[in-house]
Amino acid sequence: MSLPLAQPLYDMHCHLGFAEDPASLAEALGARGVGCWSQTVTPQEYEYLSGLLGCSAWRDSGECARVPSALPPLRLGVGLHPWWVPTDACECRRQLERMEPLVGAVRWIGEVGLDFARRGIASLEAQEQAFQSVASWCVRSGGKTLSIHAVGRGAAGRTLDLLQGAGFFADGSNRAVFHWFSGSSDELVRARDAGCYFSVGPRMLQTKRGRAYASQIPESRLLLETDLPPLADGAAATVQAAMGLPDSVDLRMPQWSVERSAAFRGEPSEVASTCASETEADTMAAALVEALAALSAIRGAEPSELARIIGETSRVVLDC
Template sequence: MIDFHCHIDLYPDPASVLNEVDVRGTYVLAVTTTPKAWRGTRKLVGTRKRVRVALGLHPELATQRYSEVALLCGLLPEARFVGEIGLDGSSVHRGSLDLQHDVFERILEASAKQGGRIMSIHSRGAATLVLDALEKHRGAGVPILHWFSGTDRELERAIAMGCWFSIGPAMLKSRKGRELASRMPLKRVLTETDAPFARSGSKPLMPWQAYDCLVELGSITGAETDELRTQILDNLRSLPKRSSNAF
């Protein structure tokens, strides 16, 4: 099982979730929302073989945490994965887009100087702006668009640019999410939960529930569930492995 976008540190009891991740053999990318949370999450994760921690600054926190951009850039030599980063153009956060854009550009530029990073990217309501920035900073690394919700044209552009995508049970609950997922190249798809924000009923999703989307994904792509399991694991293994932090 693979959960390529999970906020492990934001569960009420992250240690117990990590212990269960070990038992179930789940691969997890633990994204962080602030640079200051990165080292604490790494300590929490410890030496677990299947869990990696991404260095992030969530666009929703750009205003409050702008001063931490320099810290993030300074920590990049220690991090193979970057996330959650990106832009949020939803009505609540649209007013800070200029500041978000400055943060995102600085992170991409710094990532490029480090030879590129594997990036988990937020693009809600701002897909075109995200793609513009990625096009400008081609050397920033491998962009994996988490829970992509852009237009058909934006999806086509993202695919042409070589972007990857992470999808999960919550995304595939909506018709638009299913339509977008049906057009994503399966060789560039990973599974995610976006937990504990994404939920199953009244409870937060758990990392080992990321594959709950496979039946639905199979129904819209025509692929068998076992075929999808194999493909997604192959996708994870095909990500660049230029450091000991790779899966």
């Protein structure tokens, strides 16, 4: 196992449900000094993971029992990702009916939002209906934090339209975090002025626009993210069932397999699952360190001081 980081870092947008063994990955991240906010893409995935990780929607603390209290925190968001908004109107309504009581009970909501760029997903009207419903439920309950996916021309602006139209920012109790912001510079200013936070990872910082935006985000609104791990081959069937998706939907993404992880570490195949979690945790921790180093260079900041500031902001968002 790798040594813990010099100080805790917080992955504010990841997908533990895409791992071969989400619970083992959560424990491995905690042991490395990494706190995280894990997103889900459907309410079914949230229900599945909350049981697996021991973080029930009905626990006021929102803490996950699989990560000891002495380690950095793990939070689980309930989500309906725009890629998984059903195209069928009746099924979309059923998904929203399933999600509504969860949003009322959970403080952290994610991944939700709009995608105007990807083909083959629900209409913009269906996506907007889903996101507007989530925004209105958050306003009704108060004290919510959203992790927002906004991709494609005008998507960031439209999410802000729907949030502000619902009164999401009105009483100051709700927070919005834009994951991997890719909107226009005007939309960035608008989101910043609304008080939004921004989670930034290595892939965002590989682009010229991403680096420019990272220099303009207020220091007190910066968060780190990895958007990892990718969906493991061996987990595809379990994740599909947890998300309520048919077998015909292929969710697999290029990534290391469990067997490759074991071979990489020189371990026998019978401990491959543990090795996969260790490798994934190392990769995610390294991605956070990489993002922090890139942000420090872009902003001319001292890395340990920037880590301290981002850590404080992360703990506020995670309520810990």
